[in-house]
Amino acid sequence: MALVTIKLFGMLGAMAGTRDLQLELAEPAHLRDALDALEARFGPEFRQRIMRNPRALQTYLRIFVNETEVTDLDTVLQINGLPTEVSLMLLPAAEGG
Amino acid sequence: MVQAFEQKTPETERAHEANGEDRWIPSACSMCYGTCSILAHRVNGVVTKIEGNPASEIGKGRLCAKGISGIMTLYDPNRVNVPLRRTNPKKGVGVDPGWKEITWDEALDEIAARLRKVRAEDPRKLFLQRTTTNTTIGPICHAFCHAFGTMNQWVAGGGLHCGNGAHLISGIMHASWSIVPDFEHCQYAVYFGASKGHAAGHASCSNMGLAADARVRGMKMVVVDPMCNFAAAKANEWVPIRVGTDAALALAMAHVLVNELGIWDAPYLASKTNAPYLIGPDKLYVRDAETQEPLVWDATAGRARPYNAEKLGQEPLGELALEGEYEAQGVRCRPAFACLKEHLARHTPEWAEPITTIPAATIRRLGQEFGREARVGSTIVIDGVRLPYRPVAAIAFRGSEGHRNAVYNFLAIDLLNHLVGAADVVGGCLGFNPVCHGHPETKRPAYVPYAGPDGLMVTGSWMVPHLPYPFEYPRMPKSMGFNELFPLGMSSPLMASADQEERWQRFDLPYRPEVMINIGCNSVMSVGNSETVINTLLRIPFIVSFDLFRTELSDLADIVLPDMSYLEQLDSKPNYPFIFNLPGGMGDWCWAVRQPLIEPVAERRQMNQVLLELAERVGISEDINMALNALLKLQPPFTLKGSQQYSFAEVCDQHLKSNFGPRHDLAWFKEHGVLSWPKKPQEVYWRPFVEVRVPIYWEYLKRVGDQARALAEPRGLHLPEEFYDPLPTWLPCPGHECSDEQFDLYGFYYRDTIHTNSLTQENAWLDETAQLDPNSYYIAMNAETGKKKGLHDGDWVWMETVKGRRVRGRVHLTQGMHPEGLGIGGCAGHWTDGMPVARGKGVFFNQLLEIDMDHASPVNLNLDLCVKVRLRRCEEA
Numbered sequence: 001m002a003l004v005t006i007k008l009f010g011m012l013g014a015m016a017g018t019r020d021l022q023l024e025l026a027e028p029a030h031l032r033d034a035l036d037a038l039e040a041r042f043g044p045e046f047r048q049r050i051m052r053n054p055r056a057l058q059t060y061l062r063i064f065v066n067e068t069e070v071t072d073l074d075t076v077l078q079i080n081g082l083p084t085e086v087s088l089m090l091l092p093a094a095e096g097g
Numbered sequence: 098m099v100q101a102f103e104q105k106t107p108e109t110e111r112a113h114e115a116n117g118e119d120r121w122i123p124s125a126c127s128m129c130y131g132t133c134s135i136l137a138h139r140v141n142g143v144v145t146k147i148e149g150n151p152a153s154e155i156g157k158g159r160l161c162a163k164g165i166s167g168i169m170t171l172y173d174p175n176r177v178n179v180p181l182r183r184t185n186p187k188k189g190v191g192v193d194p195g196w197k198e199i200t201w202d203e204a205l206d207e208i209a210a211r212l213r214k215v216r217a218e219d220p221r222k223l224f225l226q227r228t229t230t231n232t233t234i235g236p237i238c239h240a241f242c243h244a245f246g247t248m249n250q251w252v253a254g255g256g257l258h259c260g261n262g263a264h265l266i267s268g269i270m271h272a273s274w275s276i277v278p279d280f281e282h283c284q285y286a287v288y289f290g291a292s293k294g295h296a297a298g299h300a301s302c303s304n305m306g307l308a309a310d311a312r313v314r315g316m317k318m319v320v321v322d323p324m325c326n327f328a329a330a331k332a333n334e335w336v337p338i339r340v341g342t343d344a345a346l347a348l349a350m351a352h353v354l355v356n357e358l359g360i361w362d363a364p365y366l367a368s369k370t371n372a373p374y375l376i377g378p379d380k381l382y383v384r385d386a387e388t389q390e391p392l393v394w395d396a397t398a399g400r401a402r403p404y405n406a407e408k409l410g411q412e413p414l415g416e417l418a419l420e421g422e423y424e425a426q427g428v429r430c431r432p433a434f435a436c437l438k439e440h441l442a443r444h445t446p447e448w449a450e451p452i453t454t455i456p457a458a459t460i461r462r463l464g465q466e467f468g469r470e471a472r473v474g475s476t477i478v479i480d481g482v483r484l485p486y487r488p489v490a491a492i493a494f495r496g497s498e499g500h501r502n503a504v505y506n507f508l509a510i511d512l513l514n515h516l517v518g519a520a521d522v523v524g525g526c527l528g529f530n531p532v533c534h535g536h537p538e539t540k541r542p543a544y545v546p547y548a549g550p551d552g553l554m555v556t557g558s559w560m561v562p563h564l565p566y567p568f569e570y571p572r573m574p575k576s577m578g579f580n581e582l583f584p585l586g587m588s589s590p591l592m593a594s595a596d597q598e599e600r601w602q603r604f605d606l607p608y609r610p611e612v613m614i615n616i617g618c619n620s621v622m623s624v625g626n627s628e629t630v631i632n633t634l635l636r637i638p639f640i641v642s643f644d645l646f647r648t649e650l651s652d653l654a655d656i657v658l659p660d661m662s663y664l665e666q667l668d669s670k671p672n673y674p675f676i677f678n679l680p681g682g683m684g685d686w687c688w689a690v691r692q693p694l695i696e697p698v699a700e701r702r703q704m705n706q707v708l709l710e711l712a713e714r715v716g717i718s719e720d721i722n723m724a725l726n727a728l729l730k731l732q733p734p735f736t737l738k739g740s741q742q743y744s745f746a747e748v749c750d751q752h753l754k755s756n757f758g759p760r761h762d763l764a765w766f767k768e769h770g771v772l773s774w775p776k777k778p779q780e781v782y783w784r785p786f787v788e789v790r791v792p793i794y795w796e797y798l799k800r801v802g803d804q805a806r807a808l809a810e811p812r813g814l815h816l817p818e819e820f821y822d823p824l825p826t827w828l829p830c831p832g833h834e835c836s837d838e839q840f841d842l843y844g845f846y847y848r849d850t851i852h853t854n855s856l857t858q859e860n861a862w863l864d865e866t867a868q869l870d871p872n873s874y875y876i877a878m879n880a881e882t883g884k885k886k887g888l889h890d891g892d893w894v895w896m897e898t899v900k901g902r903r904v905r906g907r908v909h910l911t912q913g914m915h916p917e918g919l920g921i922g923g924c925a926g927h928w929t930d931g932m933p934v935a936r937g938k939g940v941f942f943n944q945l946l947e948i949d950m951d952h953a954s955p956v957n958l959n960l961d962l963c964v965k966v967r968l969r970r971c972e973e974a
């Protein structure tokens with residue numbers, strides 16, 4: 001099993017009522033699997049906030065896997081058994097000038 | 098209450114005297130958002146002069162009157178110097194707040210306690226409002242809001258009629274915040290209510306030099322504007338137009354091009370736009386049944402195929418049809434260009450004449466000149482690279498887009514560029530730097546537009562986190578401004594509107610703002626009429642305001658915090674993103690910093706630092722670090738770690754090293770001021786090199802409209818369908834619909850060059866200059882119209898709206914005004930005693946503007962800046 005630490009920042013943390021959680025995912029684990037697990041835990045409204053459609057992330061969601069920003073849902077989460085930290089942050093519509 | 102300030106401590110004074118200090122220090126201006134690079138002359142700790150920095154592309158060594166005058170804001174004795182606490186719980190205009198000086202600790206303790214409470218209840222109860230003038234505070238404000246968990250943030254400092262429409266469409270069509278002629282090569286530029294290169298605005302001092310050189314070189318400049326103002330005065334031709342009707346002129350010119358002259362750039366339209374996409378009877382794309390991709394008509398193959406057939410593994414497309422009628426997926430359909438061509442046929446010069454008041458013959462001539470000068474099909478070699486050459490540009494900004502019909506006005510104007518292939522090619526209409534391959538050593542910052550859904554362009558760089566395309570489809574709103582319902586909008590009138598509470602109730606908004614953090618913005622004056630804004634502010638229980646001076650807004654605050662002026666501040670990115678403020682065209686990339694020029698004065702603190710401290714007190718340091726990593730795109734090892742506390746100087750240092758390597762740290766930039774490297778033709782004239790398309794047919798506007806109306810109409814919010822048609826037309830502003838003949842003039846606002854909105858009104862030098870200017874503090878009026886009304890130059894008048902709003906001012910009679918126009922500059926007419934220089938000067942135009950959804954664009958939320966008025970002579974104020 002792949003052990004993945006999830007950090008939900010800002011509004012996502014407030015929505016989920018928690019900021020830090022651990023997931024155990026079957027290997028090989030991909031980013032898509034982690035997001036599916038989050039939906040299972042926090043419901044479809046949570047998923048709506050992070051997914052534009054089943055194939056695409058919301059444009060205002062930022063995801064970092066071990067500090068590197070990723071946009072590909074097929075990103076592999078655990079490489080060589082090293083611990084993986086996935087950070088999710090929403091940067092929702094704020095306003096320009 | 099203003100504390101006399103001590104600009105030097107005895108220690109620093111002694112040190113300076115011993116050193117006999119006499120230095121020129123590089124930094125960046127912020128008297129407007131132009132961020133020109135400056136050199137400040139500091140003698141024994143005192144800034145004695147500000148000049149432009151010739152080593153920088155940003156300003157190219159030039160400064161405007163405001164830039165030179167910043168020194169008077171720095172040393173203004175009326176600055177707020179200590180935190181102030183309101184003691185009078187009663188709030189209102191003319192009510193003494195009973196200010197009491199408090200310490201920073203007392204202030205931050207109280208603010209943090211309030212913030213912790215609302216964060217625990219519902220983080221969306223925090224509402225952050227900031228000025229547009231200092232754009233580089235954007236990332237820290239976004240970071241704070243995202244970390245806190247609120248989406249309720251807006252920029253209210255430049256007025257709601259800031260560039261909602263210009264930015265949206267420039268982003269979608271040019272991957273940039275704004276557009277400008279390629280001054281070095283353009284031969285014919287038509288300005289629609291824009292002043293690029295002649296007054297305030299993006300990259301303004303750089304553009305002034307470029308525009309002046311272009312005019313000397315022989316670029317013909319036509320300025321369409323109700324007022325013969327800064328750009329028109331220097332143009333070859335001024336075309337006076339009825340305010341708010343620019344789309345009608347542009348569409349009629351497009352009709353002349355396409356239907357009368359048969360001029361369009363077919364290869365460009367077929368390969369770089371959605372012109373060949375097939376449109377069905379429902380006005381939507383006809384899509385491939387299997388892939389759901391839009392279809393085009395492959396004339397070589399004689400059948401409909403996905404626009405991206407080759408990417409789908411099919412054989413390459415042949416010639417794509419732009420005209421004709423076909424059958425695909427069982428429906429009759431036509432290429433988008435054919436729909437546009439037919440649509441334009443209704444928009445003749447004769448149709449446009451009574452709307453715009455411009456003679457049909459003039460419109461036809463302008464269309465002909467534009468088409469002839471475009472030289473469709475020609476090429477030119479730049480730095481050894483052969484490129485398309487289209488030396489014409491149609492430019493627009495606030496004058497044309499600051500209306501209820503903002504989207505169509507701007508779209509129609511930009512359509513002229515795309516019809517002749519003059520978008521981001523040599524001599525044409527350029528976005529500001531949409532492609533950057535990065536510094537040669539680090540390849541950062543780097544960004545390139547790319548193809549999104551339906552092959553349409555997604556900008557590679559943007560000013561705010563959410564992109565103009567692809568956008569969300571309308572959802573039930575949960576934000577104060579209803580941004581979810583208006584995915585093409587930015588600044589929303591609902592943040593301070595008369596119908597705010599009613600709309601919130603009808604849409605079941607589950608919370609109300611309880612804490613407002615205001616950063617350098619005076620929304621009481623900068624949005625619309627003050628009565629409406631004040632009513633919304635009075636409903637917010639706790640307001641904190643960072644200010645240089647006590648403004649009309651800070652008089653309603655609970656705590657006022659003494660901010661630093663730009664000459665006291667640090668910033669790692671004053672002119673970034675490059676799509677905002679670096680001049681377009683060839684030349685250099687240039688990254689500058691802003692740095693403090695004097696020792697800290699009194700209790701003033703930079704708001705960026707204060708927000709970081711507040712984040713710590715609220716317990717969201719880890720969140721704000723993550724938000725800053727995301728927003729500044731910090732790369733390991735220069736990311737901000739965990740919940741570690743960083744000073745703002747440390748954030749700046751990480752940011753610079755992340756972009757330019759450890760050698761180019763904050764200390765390097767403080768010493769050298771700017772880092773430059775040459776631009777490549779493939780970056781500047783990028784359009785042929787990047788595989789993206791832009792929409793000349795806004796199919797998704799219909800889909801957005803259908804969904805938004807389905808949500809809004811049952812809740813009593815009417816969103817007229819005609820604003821969501823995929824092809825632009827001219828739609829009237831509320832002022833055009835006023836039928837009361839007594840109200841026979843159109844009042845409108847323009848950006849003065851001497852002042853930046855309300856920010857600079859307190860500056861003594863600029864005030865003196867404005868008093869010498871014939872227009873700055875006056876109502877500019879057509880001389881003939883004035884004479885007919887029995888008015889004389891300098892007469893005092895009331896300017897009144899149908900709704901009974903009125904302002905008093907003096908008329909300046911001039912031939913340089915449309916007969917129906919009344920032009921008022923800037924945001925003057927202050928009344929607070931916190932700004933004694935500004936108090937009682939000029940005309941408060943915004944007082945005439947209604948703030949509600951009926952006066953805003955139902956597509957992108959632009960508030961209309963023109964208003965039908967009548968004049969009545971009155972006694973001196």
Ligand code: SF4
Pocket residue numbers: 126127128129130131132133156159160161162163164165297298301302
């Ligand atoms: S254009 Fe703006 S940034 Fe440049 S000098 Fe003038 S006020 Fe300063």
